[in-house]
Amino acid sequence: MEIMVAKNAGFCFGVKRAIDIAEDVAKKNPKKTYVYGQLVHNERVIEELGKKGIEFAEKIGSIPNEAITVLRAHGEPGTTYSDLKKKSIISGKNLNDATCPLVTLVHNVAIKLKNNGYEVILFGKRDHPESIGTSYHLQGKDTFFAESAEDALSVVDYITSNNFYKVAIISQTTMSVAGYDKLIGSINNNFEAKFEKMQLNLADMSNKFVFVDTICNPTKQRQLGTEDIAKKADVMIIIGGKNSSNSKELAAKSRSIGVETHFIQSQDQLEANWFKDKEKIGISAGASTPDITINEVVEAINKIA
Ligand code: SF4
Numbered sequence: 001m002e003i004m005v006a007k008n009a010g011f012c013f014g015v016k017r018a019i020d021i022a023e024d025v026a027k028k029n030p031k032k033t034y035v036y037g038q039l040v041h042n043e044r045v046i047e048e049l050g051k052k053g054i055e056f057a058e059k060i061g062s063i064p065n066e067a068i069t070v071l072r073a074h075g076e077p078g079t080t081y082s083d084l085k086k087k088s089i090i091s092g093k094n095l096n097d098a099t100c101p102l103v104t105l106v107h108n109v110a111i112k113l114k115n116n117g118y119e120v121i122l123f124g125k126r127d128h129p130e131s132i133g134t135s136y137h138l139q140g141k142d143t144f145f146a147e148s149a150e151d152a153l154s155v156v157d158y159i160t161s162n163n164f165y166k167v168a169i170i171s172q173t174t175m176s177v178a179g180y181d182k183l184i185g186s187i188n189n190n191f192e193a194k195f196e197k198m199q200l201n202l203a204d205m206s207n208k209f210v211f212v213d214t215i216c217n218p219t220k221q222r223q224l225g226t227e228d229i230a231k232k233a234d235v236m237i238i239i240g241g242k243n244s245s246n247s248k249e250l251a252a253k254s255r256s257i258g259v260e261t262h263f264i265q266s267q268d269q270l271e272a273n274w275f276k277d278k279e280k281i282g283i284s285a286g287a288s289t290p291d292i293t294i295n296e297v298v299e300a301i302n303k304i305a
Contacts, residue, residue: 004233
């Protein structure tokens with residue numbers, strides 16, 4: 001049996017940075033540090049940080065006034081900052097922002113497109129914290145979402161029924177590259193005008209119907225690495241947190257190649273029968289999966305073999 005681990009599997013720089021920020025703040029403020037929401041979408045990482053004295057609050061109401069607070073990697077809507085300010089939790093004082101710089105970049109793209117007269121449509125999951133943060137800069141709850149390539153016709157319908165003059169489509173950082181291509185292709189096949197690609201620097205705003213590639217490079221690298229080994233493997237194991245968008249996309253990518261795929265959080269979910277009569281085992285992991293979890297899975301499969 002051969003075990004292949006995908007290139008770039010595991011932590012991306014944005015996740016590492018968020019964990020470093022939280023650990024650093026907690027070290028300086030033992031037993032007094034709060035994180036608002038899941039810092040990153042991985043249960044084990046959250047558990048380990050909890051052991052270091054960090055408190056996780058799902059609601060702002062659960063954070064005490066003036067508490068030393070860290071904001072998660074996925075970014076936040078402006079209302080989070082104003083609500084925290086009411087509790088005297090303020091950037092530069094006791095608020096430590098671990099928003100990934102690549103998420104901030106998407107916020108800035110959204111703001112600039114909106115300010116230049118574009119109706120901005122978001123390719124993303126409407127309940128994902130990153131999308132909630134980005135949609136705050138657009139139309140809040142009324143932001144129009146395409147959650148998958150299958151939503152192309154409703155996008156066309158939304159544009160035509162509102163007679164929008166300028167429309168831009170952007171993406172959540174962790175969506176499927178192939179899914180985004182498919183969405184744009186399908187919209188172009190069904191709409192009177194063609195959506196042209198606008199560069200990320202937004203230097204040329206002359207086109208009225210545009211899309212911007214805001215899927216982050218670490219996500220693209222993980223999707224490519226997964227595709228590469230899924231094409232050679234007899235069975236694929238994708239490791240990632242239950243709520244991790246980029247991990248779920250890796251599992252979907254692997255399944256789209258036609259290989260048997262199992263999505264797990266840890267080695268104890270492995271089943272021996274998955275590996276019966278299999279020669280090549282592929283392993284990939286989402287951007288918030290720690291190396292230790294990947295190594296444990298490799299070790300457990302070796303034992304089964
Ligand atoms: S997946 Fe991309 S946007 Fe999200 S934290 Fe990692 S680098 Fe940042």
